[in-house]
Every structure is written in C-alpha cells, then in structure tokens.
Amino acid sequence: xxxxxxxxxxxxxxxxxxxxxxxxxxxxxxxxxxxxxxxxxxxxxxxxxxxxxxxxxxxxxxxxxxxxxxxxxxxxxxxxxxxxxxxxxxxxxxxxxxxxxxxxxxxxxxxxxxxxxxxxxxxxxxxxxxxxxxxxxxxxxxxxxxxxxxxxxxxxxxxxxxxxxxxxxxxxxxxxxxxxxxxxxxxxxxxxxxxxxxxxxxxxxxxxxxxxxxxxxxxxxxxxxxxxxxxxxxxxxxxxxxxxxxxxxxxxxxxxxxxxxxxxxxxxxxxxxxxxxxxxxxxxxxxxxxxxxxxxxxxxxxxxxxxxxxxxxxxxxxxxxxxxxxxxxxxxxxxxxxxxxxxxxxxxxxxxxxxxxxxxxxxxxxxxxxxxxxxxxxxxxxxxxxxxxxxxx
Ligand SMILES: C[S@@+](CC[C@H](N)C(=O)[O-])C[C@H]1O[C@@H](n2cnc3c(N)ncnc32)[C@H](O)[C@@H]1O
Numbered sequence: 056x057x058x059x060x061x062x063x064x065x066x067x068x069x070x071x072x073x074x075x076x077x078x079x080x081x082x083x084x085x086x087x088x089x090x091x092x093x094x095x096x097x098x099x100x101x102x103x104x105x106x107x108x109x110x111x112x113x114x115x116x117x118x119x120x121x122x123x124x125x126x127x128x129x130x131x132x133x134x135x136x137x138x139x140x141x142x143x144x145x146x147x148x149x150x151x152x153x154x155x156x157x158x159x160x161x162x163x164x165x166x167x168x169x170x171x172x173x174x175x176x177x178x179x180x181x182x183x184x185x186x187x188x189x190x191x192x193x194x195x196x197x198x199x200x201x202x203x204x205x206x207x208x209x210x211x212x213x214x215x216x217x218x219x220x221x222x223x224x225x226x227x228x229x230x231x232x233x234x235x236x237x238x239x240x241x242x243x244x245x246x247x248x249x250x251x252x253x254x255x256x257x258x259x260x261x262x263x264x265x266x267x268x269x270x271x272x273x274x275x276x277x278x279x280x281x282x283x284x285x286x287x288x289x290x291x292x293x294x295x296x297x298x299x300x301x302x303x304x305x306x307x308x309x310x311x312x313x314x315x316x317x318x319x320x321x322x323x324x325x326x327x328x329x330x331x332x333x334x335x336x337x338x339x340x341x342x343x344x345x346x347x348x349x350x351x352x353x354x355x356x357x358x359x360x361x362x363x364x365x366x367x368x369x370x371x372x373x374x375x376x377x378x379x380x381x382x383x384x385x386x387x388x389x390x391x392x393x394x395x396x397x398x399x400x401x402x403x404x405x406x407x408x409x410x411x412x413x414x415x416x417x418x419x420x421x422x423x424x425x426x427x428x429x430x431x432x433x434x435x436x437x438x439x440x441x442x443x444x445x446x447x448x
Contacts, residue, residue: 056128060103061188064126072096073104079112118165124196126189131163134223136258139305140277140284141169144219144256149173151292153217153254159207159245160220164190166258170219171197178215180207182239208240212252217293220245221258235259235267242267253291261286261341270298277303278338286341302338304373311373313339313347321346326355328383328436329367332445333375334406348374358435361409369448378430378445386410386433386440392421394444399425407433410440 063069076087084105091101110132114122117137127135136144144166148156154176158167161179163186170177177200181187187204194200203210207220222238222245225231235242242259246269249255261276261283268274268286273294275287287303301314313336315321323346335348340362349355352375354366369377384390395403401423405414410433417433432443 056103056106056126056185058185059099060106061126061185063097063100064103064107065192069100069104072100073107076104076108079105079108081109084109121168125163125193127163128186128189130225130229131186131189134162134221134225135165136169136221137279137284138165138169140279141166142172143277143303143305143310144258144287145169145173145175147256147289147293148175148217148219148254151217151254151295153292155215156217156219157207157210157212157215157252158219158221159210160222160240161190161202162186162221164193164202166219166221167194167200167202168197171200174199175217176200178203178210180205180210182206206240208244208248215252217254217256218248218252219256219258224260231260233260233262235263249290254293255288255290256293257288258285259288261338265300265343273298273301274342275301275303276338276341277305278336279305281306281336283337283341300342300344302336302342302344302374304336304338306373309373313342313344313374315344315347320344321350323349323364324355325357325359325437326365328357328380328441328443329354329365330380331366331369331448332357332378332380332432332443333364333366333372334378335362335364335375336373339374348372352377357441358409358437361435363408363432363434377448378432378443379448380443380445382444383436384442384444386412386442388417388420391431391442395421395423395429396425398429399427400429401425402428404428404430405433406430409435 088101092098110127111122114132119138156170156175156177158179161167161181167177167179180203184204187202191202224238272288277285304311333352335345339348345362349364351372352366352370353368354364357363357365412433430445432445
C-alpha cells in the first residue's frame with residue numbers, strides 16, 4: 056500500500072468503505088473493484104480497501120477477530136507475532152512487575168498490542184514510515200501506547216523498564232537472513248541494550264544455532280500446533296526460571312512447558328525399539344530436550360543422533376506424538392513392497408528422520424495397490440537403516 060492509499064483509507068468514507076466490504080473472496084474481488092469504480096469511488100481508495108480486505112482475511116489465522124479492525128502490509132503480516140504467542144510474551148513483562156515496555160521493532164504492532172492488552176504502557180518504534188503509521192492505527196484503542204517512526208536503537212528510553220525487539224530477518228526482497236549480524240537491527244546491538252535495561256526480550260528465528268545465543272538468556276523455543284515458530288530470548292527479570300533452554304508448546308488453547316531439571320538437559324541411553332515410538336515436538340528438538348521427553352515417557356533413543364524416542368510404556372504426553380510399533384525390518388525396497396502388497400496398502404504415510412530416502416521417489420518405486428492405509432517410519436536404529444511400521448495412538 057502506498058501513502059496515498061493509506062490516507063484515503065483513514066478518511067471517514069474510506070474507513071467506512073473498508074468496513075462495509077463483504078468477507079474477502081478472491082473470485083469476487085475484480086467484480087467489486089469494477090463496481091465501486093463505476094460508482095465513482097477513487098480508484099486509489101478502492102485498491103487500498105480491497106488489499107486490506109484481503110490481508111485482513113489472511114491475518115485471521117494469526118490474529119483472530121482482531122484482524123478485522125487492523126491494517127497490514129504484506130511483509131508486516133508475514134512477520135507479525137501470532138496472538139497467542141504475543142500474549143505469552145506480554146505475560147512475562149507483566150509477571151515481572153514491569154510497567155513500561157519499549158518495543159524497538161514493532162512492525163504492524165501485533166506484539167505491541169499484546170503488551171498494551173495486558174495493561175502495560177508501550178512505546179513502539181519502526182524504522183519504516185508506512186509500517187509505523189499502520190502500527191499507530193492498530194494501537195489506536197490503547198491510549199497508553201505511542202508509536203514513533205525511527206531507529207529503535209536510538210529510542211528515548213526514559214521511564215522504560217522493559218525492552219522488546221523482534222528484529223527483521225528478511226532482506227527488502229523477502230529473502231531470509233540467517234546471520235544474526237545481518238538482522239535489522241543486528242543482534243549484538245540489541246543485546247548490548249541489556250546493560251541499560253536488564254529486562255530485555257527478543258524474538259528470533261527458531262533455526263538460530265545455540266552457539267549464537269548468550270549464556271545469560273533463557274532461550275524458549277515455541278511451537279503452535281506442532282509448528283516451531285520462534286525462539287524467545289529472555290533476560291534478567293523476564294527469565295525468573297534463570298538462564299537455560301526450554302520449549303513452550305501451544306495447542307488447542309493449552310500451554311505446556313518442557314524444561315530441563317536442575318542438572319540440565321537429561322542424557323538418555325540408546326536402546327532397542329520397544330512397543331511405542333515417540334516423535335517429540337519440534338520445539339523440544341530445537342531446544343535440545345529430547346532426552347527430557349524420553350525420560351518422561353520412560354524411553355530411550357533409537358539412535359544417538361536421531362530425535363525419535365522409543366519406550367515399552369504408553370504415555371499421553373503433549374510433548375510427543377505416540378505411535379504403536381507394529382513391525383520393524385531392515386531397510387530394503389523389495390521387502391517393504393512385498394510387505395505392503397500382502398496387506399493391500401494403497402495409502403502410505405512415510406515419515407523419515409536420519410535417512411537420505413526421498414519419500415516421493417520411494418512411493419513411486421513401491422507402486423502401491425489396495426485400499427488399506429499404513430504409516431512407515433524410515434530411520435536409523437543403532438546406526439542401521441530401519442523401517443518401523445507404526446500406527447498413531
Ligand atoms: C519482524 S518485524 C516485527 C513484527 C512485530 N513484532 C509484530 O508482531 O508485528 C521487524 C520490524 O523491524 C523493523 N526494523 C528494522 N530495523 C529497525 C530499526 N533499526 N529500528 C526500528 N525498527 C526496525 C522493520 O521495519 C520491521 O517492521
């Protein structure tokens with residue numbers, strides 16, 4: 056959206072037009088656009104309103120009904136924190152007894168709205184003018200929130216007792232940036248601010264190597280319905296659990312934390328495949344806490360380098376998906392094809408970890424026939440390629 060589009064939308068008739076549009080439907084967008092222009096409505100406004108209508112519809116997945124009163128940029132929406140994750144960020148500040156948070160890189164303001172929503176005063180900034188303007192609109196219901204256009208690193212922090220940053224990890228063309236020194240702003244420059252304000256929180260990409268994380272951080276990987284969405288770094292009073300690693304699993308309105316015991320992440324033995332196979336949540340794997348999940352299900356690893364846990368006991372644990380092991384066999388195309396033919400398997404789910412097999416190639420080679428369904432796990436067991444036939448419990 057360009058500045059003219061934003062100005063048009065913010066005029067009373069522009070906002071009324073956006074609010075009056077029917078639920079977004081790609082197939083009808085052209086027809087509606089033509090009709091509105093024929094009625095004499097400014098084409099700039101029509102284009103801006105339809106773009107916002109489309110982005111609002113998309114934003115529902117992250118922000119629920121709040122999206123209906125918000126404005127977005129495409130990039131701002133893609134980078135915005137989901138409502139339930141933002142709420143967890145905000146709770147850390149509130150529970151630490153902080154009152155005034157500076158969100159240095161607010162984007163369209165999803166995190167800032169969560170902070171304001173728990174009663175915190177918020178000073179937000181974004182270096183991009185259009186994005187800062189949109190955040191101002193999105194925070195309009197919170198009189199205790201202000202948005203500044205500018206570099207968050209030079210924000211006036213007088214009266215601020217908590218800092219938050221979610222640095223941009225994309226180039227202007229949308230390509231992902233992996234080097235923390237190339238984030239905007241760079242990671243080390245944000246980290247340096249904790250000498251001025253110890254209550255610092257950061258949202259980073261979940262793939263960041265553990266070696267890039269400072270020792271004094273509580274690093275918490277977060278998954279939503281099994282998808283790993285971020286790692287949060289929490290410092291000082293924002294990390295009452297102290298420095299270390301943990302996983303926060305959010306699913307179906309429930310939150311579940313996996314954290315190591317006082318002696319650090321659990322080390323577990325490798326052992327033979329038992330009655331059950333457990334696939335730990337991705338946030339647990341990223342946090343390096345597979346051993347802790349293994350301990351919870353009285354399990355062992357199938358291989359020292361593979362994040363599959365096996366156990367003879369069945370546990371209902373939100374940190375891992377449990378499968379019953381029906382059969383195991385060494386990896387071999389002919390053997391697997393014969394096995395599946397005998398059982399009339401036409402629909403096969405292929406899971407893999409620690410093997411170079413390409414599932415779609417394997418599926419073609421298996422030439423499946425029949426109505427039955429099955430799930431196979433291709434993995435390494437004690438260093439050897441193995442097939443486990445499983446069913447989800
Ligand atoms: C990942 S987005 C933030 C998303 C936000 N947390 C949300 O939930 O909507 C990062 C933002 O940082 C902004 N940015 C990059 N460098 C900045 C800087 N030095 N100061 C302030 N903002 C900056 C970008 O323009 C971008 O909008």
